[in-house]
Amino acid sequence: MKPSNIIDLNDRKAVEDFVNRFDYIICDCDGVLWxxxxxxxxAPQTLNKLRSLGKKIIFATNNSTKTREEFLNKLKTFGFVANLKELFPSSYTTAIYLQMIKFSGKVYILGSSGIAKELAKVHIESFGVGPDETPSNWSPGMADFDLDPNVKAVAVGFDNQLSFPKLAKACSYVKNPKCLFIATNRDETYPSSKPEVVVxxxxxxxxxxxxxxxxxxxxLGKPGTFFFDCIRYIHPEIDPKRTVMIGDRLTTDMVFGHNNGLKTFHVQxxxxxxxxxxxxxxxDKSEDQLCVPEYYAKSLAQILPFL
Amino acid sequence: MKPSNIIDLNDRKAVEDFVNRFDYIICDCDGVLWxxxxxxxxAPQTLNKLRSLGKKIIFATNNSTKTREEFLNKLKTFGFVANLKELFPSSYTTAIYLQMIKFSGKVYILGSSGIAKELAKVHIESFGVGPDETPSNWSPGMADFDLDPNVKAVAVGFDNQLSFPKLAKACSYVKNPKCLFIATNRDETYPSSKPEVVVxxxxxxxxxxxxxxxxxxxxLGKPGTFFFDCIRYIHPEIDPKRTVMIGDRLTTDMVFGHNNGLKTFHVQxxxxxxxxxxxxxxxDKSEDQLCVPEYYAKSLAQILPFL
Incomplete structure (x- = not known):
């Protein structure tokens, strides 16, 4: 039995009431759209239909592996209507954050090219992306490299080129208390296409x-409040009370919604x-209550027949 | 000012009193001997002198990168007198643990060859050691591999061949609650030969x-009590009250000493x-008090002139 205060969007009345409660949608991507x-x-048909009903859409993803342009291409390929100003990957919010604090120096990236490209657009130099294999002369128990004294921040994102030298370099820079230590987000896992494989x-x-x-x-990712500040910086007209957060992660997307006074919709x-x-x-823990949505559905497609 | 209850072993009287209080030495290796x-x-001269005075020596290291035989070679190369029965790397204690629980199945190792070789000696099959690079067809955000259903334990040690696929495989096995999840130890860092490089x-x-x-x-490593159980299993005559733990890590070696009722000597x-x-x-935190030694010295060599 589900608690009666969580509404399953599985009939016309529920969906109509829901849709009348917001003007803006902040929509997570991985696990919701693809x-x-x-x-x-x-998912494309549902979001496009909501847009045609006059709803404004923000694509907000903790995923930092791509730039806004790359996400836009992915959205369009899948048939989503979207434009660049609607896109907020955490690669972009990282660049905005460093701009806002007037950061000066280089960034060491333990992550993917999305971060490097977004930083380059705001004229911040970075390095670290890509393979960096253990030299054959490193015996077990040692590491040997020179640090770049101009590195003043480490940015950590999803990195499927993770290696021991990269982890050692990130730790060595962060060990210096003057070096900023930025997590684009703290997602523990990524959705996996094989149930037994953990990403x-x-x-x-x-x-x-x-x-x-x-x-x-x-x-800098969800569920933190900076992410919403960043959206509001670009879209100052957004009203949290007339905005719904749609996401698949209870511990980030739903918490993000509650932390910022948004309505919350969990797609499973x-x-x-x-x-x-x-x-x-x-x-009965208050932090667990922050993970509970107001609305849920098996998928975005579930609400389409009622729109 | 140092508290008066921690004794600096910097004169003949202090060293004589100290040496009369133990028969057995449990000595850490990295950061103490090399x-x-x-x-x-x-370090070799000091330990060899203590041995010639009748003290028994156990070499106890959280380092799991080598086998006992390999550690013995390293000790002998540096001029330490030692024999195989005195050696307890956490690669060996991992093998003893799996034997004691009558483990059946394969082990996935996120670590070095020392673990694999010690497991092989007790007829436990394992794999995972060595490079395992990210396949070029893995896009950012994905991982794709098959799991071996015979893996019933994951053993984590120092791994300077760490890669994304290896981390993903370890996580995928551990996600199964029936799979044992063994840390050979939880040392955060290894001693580094360059002060700015973190290992x-x-x-x-x-x-x-x-x-x-x-x-x-x-x-299975220090500061846990299993490590001492394992030493006692091989050396049943050892009396904790007549044993001193010598180490460089306050948060593992000294805690290990206190947890097991040993005397404690910190070498810096x-x-x-x-x-x-x-x-x-x-x-005034009780867990911090467990990190405080009874004796300390700048190095093992400091006590040599007084022996």
Whole structure:
């Protein structure tokens, strides 16, 4: 039995009431619109229909592997209507953050090219992206490299080129308390196309660096409030009370919604399950209550027939 | 000012009193006897002199990168007198642990060859050691591999061949609650020969996997009590009250000593500094008091003239 205060968007009346409550949609991407290279059936049609009803859409993803332009291409390929100003990957919010604090220096990236390209657009030099294999002369127990004294920040994102030298370099820079330690986000895992395969997210690398250095990162992704500040910076007219957050992760997307006074809609096509939603709803811990959505559906497509 | 209850072994009287209080020495290796490929000056002479005075010596290291035989060679090369029965690297204690619980199945190793070789000696099959680079067809955000259903344990040690696929595989196995999740130890860093270079230890990888899977590891290294049980299993005559733990890490070696009722001697040639020792001594937290040694010296060599 689900608690009665969580509404399943499975009939016309519920969906109509829901749709009348917002003007803006902030929509997560991985696990809501697609998983890796596969679009989630019905997601483009549903979002496009909501847009045709006059709803404004923001695509907000903790994914930092791509630039806004690359995300725009992916959206268009899958048939989503979208434009550049609507796109907020955490690669972009990282660049905005560094601009806002008037950052000066180089950035060491333990992450993918999306971060490097967004930083380059705001004239911030960075390096670290790509393979960096262990030299054959490193015996077990050692590491040997020179640090660039101009590095004043480390940015950690999803990195499927993770290697021991890269982790050691990130830790060595972060060990210096004057070096900024930025997590584009702390997602523990990425949605996986094989149920038995776990895809470790930036949260894994951030935990590793925190353990090694004893420092805590600044997290620029959901569920933090900076991410919404950044959206509002570009879209000052957005009204949190007339905005709904749509996402698959209970512990980031739904918490982000509550942290910023948004309505919350959980779609169960990605990481967070119906059972986890119910477990959070039944918990008496206040932090667990932040993971509970107001609305849910098996998928975005579930509401399409009622729009 | 140091607290008066921590004794600096810097005169004949202090060293004589100290030496009369124990029969057995449990001695850490990295940071006490050597750093990477360099012996710590005077360490062999001091330990050999203690041995000639009738003291029994156990070499106990969280380092899991080598087998007992390989550690023995390293000790002998540096001029230490030693024999195989005295050697307890965490590669060996991992093998003993799996034997004691009558483990059946394969082990996936995120670590070095020392673990694989010690497991092979007790007829446990394992794989995972060595390079495992990211296939070029893995796009950012994905991982794709098959799991071996016979893997029933993951053992994490120091791994300077860490890669994204290896982390993803370790996490995927550990995600199964029936798979044992073993940390050979949780050392955050290894001693580094360059002060600005941080060498991440197994603790970094264990934290990453715990973050991703939500599981906690079984830690077989210091400061856990299993490590001492294992020494006692091979040396049943050892009396904790007549044993001193010598080490450089306040948070592992000294805690290990206190956890097992041993005397504690901190040598300041590795990770833990005099200043950190004083900070722990001044703290009123009980867990910090476990990091405070009874004796300390700048190096093992400091006590040699008084033996």
């Amino acid at each position: 998983i890796d290279k596969d679009v989630i059936p019905g 470790p997210g930036p949260g894994a690398l951030v935990s590793a660096i925190e353990t090694v250095t004893g420092r805590e990162s600044i997290s 096509t990605g990481i967070g399950t119906f059972e986890e939603m119910i477990d959070f709803a039944r918990s | 750093i990477d490929k360099d012996v710590i000056p005077g 991440p230890g197994p603790g970094a990888l264990v934290s990453a996997i715990e973050t991703v899977t939500g599981r906690e590891s079984i830690s 040639t590795g990770i833990g500094t005099f200043e950190e020792m004083i900070d722990f001594a001044r703290s």
